[in-house]
Amino acid sequence: MPGPLSHIRVLDLSRVLAGPWAGQNLADLGAEVIKVERPGQGDDTRRWGPPYLKDAAGRDTSEPAYYLSCNRGKKSIVLDLATPEGQRLARELAAKCDILIENYKVGGLARFGLGYDDLEASHPHLIYCSITGFGQTGPCRERAGYDLIAQGMGGLMSITGEPDGAPGGGPKRVGVAIADLFSGMYATIAVLAALARRERTGRGQHIDLALLDCQVAMLANQAMNYLTSGRPPPRMGNAHPNVVPYQPFATADGQIIVAVGNDTQFAGLCAVIGRPELADDPDFATNAARIRNRERLLPMIAEQIKARTNREWQDALEAVGVPCGPINALDEVFADPQVRARGMRFELDHPLAGRVPMVASPMRFSETPIEYHAPPPLLGEHTDDVLGELLGLDAGEIARLREGGVI
Secondary structure (H helix, E strand, C coil): CCCCCCCCEEEEECCCCHHHHHHHHHHHCCCEEEEEECCCCCCHHHHCCCCEEECCCCCEEEEEHHHHCCCCCEEEEECCCCCHHHHHHHHHHHHCCCEEEECCCCCCHHHHCCCHHHHHCCCCCCEEEEEECCCCCCCCCCCCCCHHHHHHHCCCHHHCCECCCCCCECCCCCCCCHHHHHHHHHHHHHHHHHHHHHHHHCCCCEEEEEHHHHHHHCCHHHHHHHHHHCCCCCCCCCCCCCCCCEEEEECCCCEEEEECCCHHHHHHHHHHCCCHHHHHCCCCCCHHHHHHCHHHHHHHHHHHHCCCCHHHHHHHHHHCCCCEEECCCHHHHHHCHHHHHCCCEEEEEECCCEEEEEECCCCCCCCCCCCCCCCCCCCCCCHHHHHHHHHCCCHHHHHHHHHCCCC
16 A cells, blocks of 8 residues: 555655654655765765674675664665766756755755755755754854764753763763654654645745754753753753652662652552552652652662562562563563564565565554565665656666766
């Protein structure tokens, strides 16, 4: 069944993660996504290995895991945008597309006649999404931006990690490129909103997305904690600034996360750990009281929880409706019965490896379920097909372009 975006075509001029993540979302939703890459090099992440995808004999292929993570379902063409002919072909492709995604530095594509102002006059339908480190305006607009910089400048690292003075204390980055990923998600939302508006007006628009903006926006409750109190929140390790208890506790054989979201759940926890009187103590009976008195409360809970195993606590807490769970390594994640039941790991045919394992999209539709048809493409795998089918170039013209290094 055609996906919900099967009528949409995307020109993906982005690389690394934020833009490609948005492009992969759109591809999963059924859009035709044409990824434009540099001759001989391609996307930067094609060199970000090991690890690499392995073939049937267990040997490394040329395809790094990082690249594979964010380019599923796309077509790859090689095009040298530094050449006049490459620029002409890119403009012709843009005219055939609904959405263009790019993450060049501010003004970078304008040097090639491919900026928004260059294309908007002749392609008013085009939705043009620019993803940069700092946006199209402001004193930092011309600076290069990377995820780690956004995590640092955007405040996330100041609230991530153990407190200063604690073992391992100090700012920490999140274990995935979260600023890039959320920028890709915001880009996906933005282009879909622009598509909805275009259905009414017939006009596209320019979307200006910055990694730093997205990171600041994703501070959520922590940003409001600061804005309402005037005090920057400290690093608290795995504890929660607004909910207690909401953190891991050591058990007899590991650690278990206990996430008490309301006072009823707290009463259930107290009963299970053999301290029912804590639920009636005015110092702990409400969440606000527990936050004020967390340093007294948490050691009492920890003392009880360390006496039994993870499995014992998980069974006991689930029986009374107290949310809890393990801290899984990735082998345990993909072996988890719930993750398996939801089909979060699947495989696609791959020209070099036979099969490639992939992580599924979490979007589930009742009428237009996501179907996965193509693995992350090889560099330039679809150049001839796209130029021939979409732009009408014949074999001789394509050969001439290839001889001239344009493709």
